[in-house]
Amino acid sequence: MTQAFAPLRDFVNDRYAQMLLVLFAVVSFSVLVEQAYMPILAKILVPWLCLIAVINASRNLRAAMLLIATVLLFLNVLTDWYRVANHSFMISFIGLGLFLMVAAEEKGADVMRFMARYILCALMALALVQKLISPYYMSGNLMADYILNEPSIFSNLINLFVPDHLNTLHQINQIERNLVNSPLTDTATRPLQVSPLIPVIAMMLTYASLFWQAALEAVLLFKSKLGLWTHRIIIFFVLIIYATVDENEFLSMNCLLGYAMTDDSTKRARFWYVLMIFFLLGFKLTGIRLNLIS
Amino acid sequence: MFDAVLNLIKSRIWVIAYIFMGLITLNVGIQIYTHQTTALTPWKGGGFGMYTEPHSDSRYVWIRVNGIDENGKGSSADIRLHPKAGFMVTWQNAVSRGGSRSLQRISNAAESLRFYPNDANMSALADFASRIRWPDEAIGDLQPTNGERFVPSDITVLVAEKYVDVHDGEMRRRVIAEYRPTELGGIE
Numbered sequence: 001m002t003q004a005f006a007p008l009r010d011f012v013n014d015r016y017a018q019m020l021l022v023l024f025a026v027v028s029f030s031v032l033v034e035q036a037y038m039p040i041l042a043k044i045l046v047p048w049l050c051l052i053a054v055i056n057a058s059r060n061l062r063a064a065m066l067l068i069a070t071v072l073l074f075l076n077v078l079t080d081w082y083r084v085a086n087h088s089f090m091i092s093f094i095g096l097g098l099f100l101m102v103a104a105e106e107k108g109a110d111v112m113r114f115m116a117r118y119i120l121c122a123l124m125a126l127a128l129v130q131k132l133i134s135p136y137y138m139s140g141n142l143m144a145d146y147i148l149n150e151p152s153i154f155s156n157l158i159n160l161f162v163p164d165h166l167n168t169l170h171q172i173n174q175i176e177r178n179l180v181n182s183p184l185t186d187t188a189t190r191p192l193q194v195s196p197l198i199p200v201i202a203m204m205l206t207y208a209s210l211f212w213q214a215a216l217e218a219v220l221l222f223k224s225k226l227g228l229w230t231h232r233i234i235i236f237f238v239l240i241i242y243a244t245v246d247e248n249e250f251l252s253m254n255c256l257l258g259y260a261m262t263d264d265s266t267k268r269a270r271f272w273y274v275l276m277i278f279f280l281l282g283f284k285l286t287g288i289r290l291n292l293i294s
Numbered sequence: 295m296f297d298a299v300l301n302l303i304k305s306r307i308w309v310i311a312y313i314f315m316g317l318i319t320l321n322v323g324i325q326i327y328t329h330q331t332t333a334l335t336p337w338k339g340g341g342f343g344m345y346t347e348p349h350s351d352s353r354y355v356w357i358r359v360n361g362i363d364e365n366g367k368g369s370s371a372d373i374r375l376h377p378k379a380g381f382m383v384t385w386q387n388a389v390s391r392g393g394s395r396s397l398q399r400i401s402n403a404a405e406s407l408r409f410y411p412n413d414a415n416m417s418a419l420a421d422f423a424s425r426i427r428w429p430d431e432a433i434g435d436l437q438p439t440n441g442e443r444f445v446p447s448d449i450t451v452l453v454a455e456k457y458v459d460v461h462d463g464e465m466r467r468r469v470i471a472e473y474r475p476t477e478l479g480g481i482e
Contacts, residue, residue: 063300082338082410089340093318100310103303111311118315126322127342134336134346136457142345144460172465179456179467184356184372188467192458199460209345 012274013267016109017101018054021062023256023277024091024098025050028073030249030281031091042072053102063102070095090253093119097260109263116260117220120234123254124217131210143209144202146245148172148194152289153244154201162195212237223261231269234258238276248284252277333453333471334410348457353470355404355411357423358450360474361436370450371433375404375419381431400426411453411471420449420475450474 012019029047046069053065073092077084097115101108131137146153151169159165175190182188216237223230235258238251259273283289303310325341328334335350336343355376363369373379378386378401386397400422407415424446438444453471458464 060297060300064296077340081340082334083406085338086340086342086344089321096314100303100307100314103300104307105304107304107307111307115311115315119318122315122319122322123342126326127344127346130326130336130341130343130346134343136348137346139459139461141458141460142347145348145458148458148460175465176456179465180354180377184358184374184452184454184469188454190465192460192463192465194460194463202460 009271012271016262016270017112019270019274020098020101020112020256020260021050021054021066023259023274024094025054026277026281027249027252027256028069028091028095030252030284031087033285034087034249042076045069046072059102059105063099066095066099066102070099087249087253090119090123090250094253094256112260113263116257117223120254120257120261121217121220124213124220128210128213128217131213137206140199140202140206143205144198147198147202147205148192149176150245152246158198158201162197162201165195168194212240228266228269231258231262231266231272235269235272235276238280242280246284246289248280252280252284255280332410332412335408338409348455350409352456353408354454354456354467355408355419356452356454357420358452359423359428359433359436359444360448360450361433361438361444363437364435368439369436371428371436372452373423373428373432375401375423376408379432381429385429385431396426407451408453411451411473413473416451416453416471416473417446417475419451420473421446423449423451446475 025047028050032043032046049065049069049072053062053069056062056065070092073088073095077088077092097112097119100115101112104111134142136142147155147158148169149172151166155166155169162168172192172194175192179188179190216233219226219230219233226233234254238254241247241251255273255276259270259277262270262273322341325334325336325339326343328339329336329341329343335353336347337350354374356372356374358370358372360368360370373382375382382397382401386394389397400419403415403419403422407419424444428444438448451471451473452469454467455470456465456467459466
């Protein structure tokens with residue numbers, strides 16, 4: 001059994017650049033399928049361009065395919081910049097990064113490692129800063145909004161401590177509909193009857209999320225000292241988010257960047273990243289959600 | 295030619311990589327600034343501000359048609375374009391294919407502007423809405439102040455957002471953007 005997977009494991013571990021192109025093809029395909037605003041031309045062309053880039057060894061052809069795919073992704077972002085999700089920006093950045101990696105040939109891997117680490121560092125740091133300066137987030141209301149409006153978020157778990165929580169969710173859904181359908185001139189406030197534990201849980205989740213984001217930022221900054229632990233923590237972070245909200249595409253991009261950060265001393269992590277990406281996107285495309293902690 | 299470009303990139307790869315990272319940071323900076331100074335949602339625009347403010351699914355787009363009632367007094371009627379008000383769904387199913395397409399277009403425009411309501415796209419929506427002959431179900435006996443048809447300056451576009459204040463035990467709705475075109479229509 002192990003021998004059957006050996007060629008796959010060797011490919012994942014030893015063909016760094018080629019595997020990144022495979023992962024880019026897979027992730028961009030998933031984004032193209034999911035994003036409603038993506039132009040149809042990009043939806044048709046990008047996966048094929050990626051495929052040609054993967055199977056061709058010629059630098060020029062590979063770079064040309066990646067460049068065209070990236071230009072298509074960027075055109076989508078430029079024409080609809082305030083409608084497309086941040087996923088589209090991220091996958092476009094990754095595409096351009098890979099183009100530079102291919103163009104740089106033997107220096108490509110080092111450049112890609114630097115860019116991947118920088119993008120992940122910037123993502124975590126800037127997301128953390130925006131949380132810290134947002135009164136809505138810091139007051140715990142954002143987390144409360146999620147717990148009260150998204151039945152998939154910890155509802156069964158909370159139900160163990162907060163009696164009748166599932167019924168409360170149903171009532172809040174009715175209140176929300178009532179608020180949405182009320183005339184604009186109406187007093188736009190509706191009372192919520194929630195357990196006193198809900199604000200406490202919301203604050204706990206708020207600070208837990210801040211802690212994890214800060215911890216991940218620290219791990220990325222001290223990557224060279226932590227070695228393989230950097231990657232274990234990134235994968236653990238991805239799993240925590242996966243267990244909470246449906247952000248599989250964005251998480252798969254984080255894994256792709258994690259893979260791109262690996263070097264010879266941490267190549268053991270590569271297989272885990274690839275496994276995570278296929279797990280996340282496989283479940284996304286089939287519509288199955290495990291809701292590990294719901 | 296392409297080979298030469300790639301070789302040039304290769305020879306200056308670290309400079310290009312640093313510039314590229316700088317551009318990513320600049321993009322995020324511009325998005326954060328725009329979000330802080332306008333109604334742009336932090337969920338869009340590449341600013342990594344997801345999960346800081348209510349999602350754009352919590353935003354609703356309305357138009358307020360301003361006119362006069364049967365007694366000649368100033369009056370108005372509010373119509374929710376996104377999500378579509380109940381009467382719009384029934385109306386859209388009952389009208390001709392062209393009419394249905396037109397109603398769908400205005401609904402799509404409303405859906406789109408909730409991410410970044412600004413003067414330009416709200417003005418365009420007001421212009422679009424003024425060209426629709428709204429049924430009595432939507433505006434009752436409301437008449438245009440001047441002439442027989444409503445004009446863009448009769449229409450106010452409003453974007454409202456739903457949010458939760460769990461500490462006060464309330465769910466609230468607030469107007470986050472409001473725009474009414476000038477007499478001439480469009481922005482100045």
